Amino acid sequence: MKNLEKTATLSCSTGLPTVEYSSLSSEEQEKILHLQQAILESVALGVDHMEIINQVCRLEEQLLPNSVGSVMLMDEAYEFLNVYAAPSIPPEGVAQLNGLRPGPGGGSCGNVIYRQEPQFVSNTFADLRWQDLRHLAYNFNLCSCWSVPIYSSEQKIKGTFALSSFEHRSPSPFHQKLLEIGSSIIGIVLDRNKSLESLRLFQKVFEGSEEGIMVTDPNKVILLVNPAFSKMVGYTSEELLGETPKKLSSGHHDRSFYAAMWDSINTFGHWHGEIWNRRKNGEIFPEWLAISTVNDLSGKTTHYIGIFSDISERKNAEEQIRYLSSHDALTGLPNRMLFKDRLENAIAFAARSHHKVAVLNLDLDQFKMLNDSLGHTAGDELLRCVTSQLKVCVRDTDTLCRPGGDEFFIALANMPDTDSISTMVDKILEHIAKPFVLEGRHLSLSCSIGIAVYPDDGGNFETLMKRADKAMYQAKDAGRNTYRYFTEQLNSDSFEYMRITHELREAVKCKQFTLHYQPQIDLATGNVQGVEALVRWNHPLEGLIPPGRFISIAEQNGLIVEIGEWVLNEACRQAVAWQMAGLPPIVIAVNMSAVQFKRGNVENLVRSALDNSGLDPQYLEIELTESILLHDMDYMLSLLKDLKDTGLKLAIDDFGTGYSSLAYLKKFKIDRLKIDQSFVGDIAIDPNDAAIVRAIVQMAHTLNLRVIAEGVENQEMLEYLSSCQCDEVQGYHFARPMPPEAFAAFMADKT
Ligand code: C2E
Numbered sequence: 001m002k003n004l005e006k007t008a009t010l011s012c013s014t015g016l017p018t019v020e021y022s023s024l025s026s027e028e029q030e031k032i033l034h035l036q037q038a039i040l041e042s043v044a045l046g047v048d049h050m051e052i053i054n055q056v057c058r059l060e061e062q063l064l065p066n067s068v069g070s071v072m073l074m075d076e077a078y079e080f081l082n083v084y085a086a087p088s089i090p091p092e093g094v095a096q097l098n099g100l101r102p103g104p105g106g107g108s109c110g111n112v113i114y115r116q117e118p119q120f121v122s123n124t125f126a127d128l129r130w131q132d133l134r135h136l137a138y139n140f141n142l143c144s145c146w147s148v149p150i151y152s153s154e155q156k157i158k159g160t161f162a163l164s165s166f167e168h169r170s171p172s173p174f175h176q177k178l179l180e181i182g183s184s185i186i187g188i189v190l191d192r193n194k195s196l197e198s199l200r201l202f203q204k205v206f207e208g209s210e211e212g213i214m215v216t217d218p219n220k221v222i223l224l225v226n227p228a229f230s231k232m233v234g235y236t237s238e239e240l241l242g243e244t245p246k247k248l249s250s251g252h253h254d255r256s257f258y259a260a261m262w263d264s265i266n267t268f269g270h271w272h273g274e275i276w277n278r279r280k281n282g283e284i285f286p287e288w289l290a291i292s293t294v295n296d297l298s299g300k301t302t303h304y305i306g307i308f309s310d311i312s313e314r315k316n317a318e319e320q321i322r323y324l325s326s327h328d329a330l331t332g333l334p335n336r337m338l339f340k341d342r343l344e345n346a347i348a349f350a351a352r353s354h355h356k357v358a359v360l361n362l363d364l365d366q367f368k369m370l371n372d373s374l375g376h377t378a379g380d381e382l383l384r385c386v387t388s389q390l391k392v393c394v395r396d397t398d399t400l401c402r403p404g405g406d407e408f409f410i411a412l413a414n415m416p417d418t419d420s421i422s423t424m425v426d427k428i429l430e431h432i433a434k435p436f437v438l439e440g441r442h443l444s445l446s447c448s449i450g451i452a453v454y455p456d457d458g459g460n461f462e463t464l465m466k467r468a469d470k471a472m473y474q475a476k477d478a479g480r481n482t483y484r485y486f487t488e489q490l491n492s493d494s495f496e497y498m499r500i501t502h503e504l505r506e507a508v509k510c511k512q513f514t515l516h517y518q519p520q521i522d523l524a525t526g527n528v529q530g531v532e533a534l535v536r537w538n539h540p541l542e543g544l545i546p547p548g549r550f551i552s553i554a555e556q557n558g559l560i561v562e563i564g565e566w567v568l569n570e571a572c573r574q575a576v577a578w579q580m581a582g583l584p585p586i587v588i589a590v591n592m593s594a595v596q597f598k599r600g601n602v603e604n605l606v607r608s609a610l611d612n613s614g615l616d617p618q619y620l621e622i623e624l625t626e627s628i629l630l631h632d633m634d635y636m637l638s639l640l641k642d643l644k645d646t647g648l649k650l651a652i653d654d655f656g657t658g659y660s661s662l663a664y665l666k667k668f669k670i671d672r673l674k675i676d677q678s679f680v681g682d683i684a685i686d687p688n689d690a691a692i693v694r695a696i697v698q699m700a701h702t703l704n705l706r707v708i709a710e711g712v713e714n715q716e717m718l719e720y721l722s723s724c725q726c727d728e729v730q731g732y733h734f735a736r737p738m739p740p741e742a743f744a745a746f747m748a749d750k751t
Pocket residue numbers: 518533534535546547548551560564567591592593653654677710711712713730731732733737
């Protein structure tokens with residue numbers, strides 16, 4: 001993924017109106033990434049420029065079956081187009097194309113030069129633009145031809161890149177993107193065709209690469225390996241030279257795996273995928289491997305190049321996180337996150353089939369009392385018994401979840417009507433009421449169930465969950481051991497929402513906000529490393545209101561943009577004021593909401609806050625949540641890159657609660673991860689959370705990210721975190737968020 005930044009700039013240099021990356025399906029995005037990566041590898045490895053251009057043509061032909069790619073360049077006098085590369089067009093075709101004069105009837109490529117813009121001809125047999133070349137279209141059965149300009153570094157069109165098809169067709173956005181990328185890479189490769197430069201580049205990449213690189217001759221005899229490769233497999237380069245890669249074989253893959261791999265290499269010149277190899281010490285480990293062939297001008301293979309990255313740590317941790325973070329350790333049931341996923345699927349399905357989905361919030365009655373009197377071990381056992389009882393009642397298509405404590409969520413998918421829901425719920429109440437035998441004692445339980453129904457009570461996860469929860473409390477109020485459906489009058493949110501919105505507008509106008517500051521401590525040195533700015537609403541009647549009560553409303557009504565602007569400016573101003581007062585400079589972390597990224601002009605906001613305050617950007621950190629990285633990736637990549645270019649730092653807040661994709665983080669140049677409090681809070685009692693925290697730290701470190709744990713409330717948590725090699729901590733154990741004067745005193749005390 002390292003190459004992404006490069007590719008982003010590549011595709012900007014075409015001068016074409018670029019196709020929005022996000023308008024492509026994820027499968028198409030993936031294909032394009034692979035294409036770019038394959039080509040960039042060749043560029044980095046100093047593969048001959050002609051070979052790279054042929055490679056572009058062949059890779060694109062693969063992505064658009066039934067087509068041929070071609071590159072034509074204008075001659076010195078800028079009069080005629082000649083074929084420069086067309087690996088799949090037979091020589092007689094090339095001969096007929098050469099010397100093409102640009103003009104209104106000069107085919108797609110001739111028209112690109114003539115009109116100085118891309119040409120998409122979907123029927124070459126009829127289109128006027130092909131009138132001078134009609135014989136070619138018939139002779140070679142070229143039914144359609146899309147052609148785009150190739151620009152020089154001076155933005156002059158020096159040629160064309162075309163995909164011609166043996167069928168009539170018009171390009172989709174994906175195809176346009178393919179052409180765009182192809183032409184931009186070819187333009188760059190042509191510009192950089194200075195063999196010396198690429199040789200130097202090759203050496204630098206080879207020696208310095210973090211990835212292992214191996215070069216073999218056509219018989220797969222190893223000619224070269226770089227230091228990273230030796231380190232990865234434990235053999236010195238002397239031990240490997242003259243051997244074949246078989247020396248590393250793990251026995252993990254069968255013959256057909258290698259046969260398919262070589263088949264792909266020989267046919268397409270390229271293969272990549274996961275492969276297991278064996279180190280010198282016998283250990284088997286997974287690698288990500290990309291193999292490409294290097295051919296000479298006649299097309300004969302002269303070398304194979306393999307690029308390896310060791311993914312064992314990443315893979316272990318990733319799998320561990322995925323399982324742990326989606327299941328409850330005690331009962332093995334899906335947790336809230338996985339439940340959300342399943343419920344959303346059930347909703348999508350029900351929407352198509354016009355069925356209902358019931359969301360049940362089930363809470364055991366008097367469980368706390370039982371738990372306290374029987375002890376926790378028996379309490380756990382009881383929860384497992386309840387789980388098996390519930391499993392009997394639900395169907396395979398339903399989802400059972402234990403989010404924690406004595407609470408269960410159930411999604412009943414595909415229900416025809418409310419009656420059938422009630423029947424299921426009756427069955428559940430009945431099964432829970434069956435007496436259990438636990439440690440020789442007969443016990444009986446009951447539960448209260450709240451029900452919200454899609455689509456009647458809401459269309460999404462959050463609404464349905466909130467309403468099922470309210471209904472559950474109604475069931476409890478109704479004397480327990482019963483169920484209640486959600487009813488509209490329970491929803492008192494809206495009035496409260498309007499009241500707060502109204503008052504917040506006033507608050508923004510009259511600047512009724514203030515910031516409190518909470519220190520962040522470096523675990524290794526015990527020093528205060530940074531400070532997080534946390535907003536409070538200084539309400540004229542109610543006093544200080546915590547952000548939990550107004551931020552989400554401010555996000556819904558958009559006022560967060562103005563509040564956030566004030567927060568950022570104030571935090572920067574305060575940071576400078578402390579520095580002027582002689583406190584040691586530390587990083588100030590400011591929270592930024594996804595809504596600000598969507599609606600506000602974040603880059604300008606940040607620049608002006610830095611300018612107004614005079615704060616050195618290295619002392620500013622923006623905390624953002626993972627969710628924003630998932631929207632409009634291209635846009636966020638460039639926005640966050642611009643932000644990083646100002647010199648500030650980026651942290652991901654509440655890590656672990658969302659998508660938790662480390663691959664994204666690497667791409668987005670994040671500096672720090674903040675492990676969410678909900679994991680930290682339970683590390684001492686929940687082995688599940690403890691394991692997640694350890695895995696997150698390990699994995700973050702393999703990606704060179706620092707990790708901070710928030711919500712550290714006692715010595716026990718601190719000790720566990722330090723045993724995990726967590727870098728920094730924040731929490732009540734050290735200090736609560738406090739007003740600026742108190743923070744200054746705290747710092748003075750520390751130093
Ligand atoms: P957050 O960013 O996760 O901030 C950490 C919250 O945890 C703070 O709550 C902090 O007071 C609290 N906390 C710190 N140490 C401990 C501890 O040891 N135990 C426990 N139980 N809690 C601890 P606070 O100040 O109420 O902020 C709540 C949330 O409001 C923040 O969560 C953040 O999401 C949001 N927020 C606060 N200020 C801003 C802001 O300026 N802009 C935006 N967009 N959101 C903000």
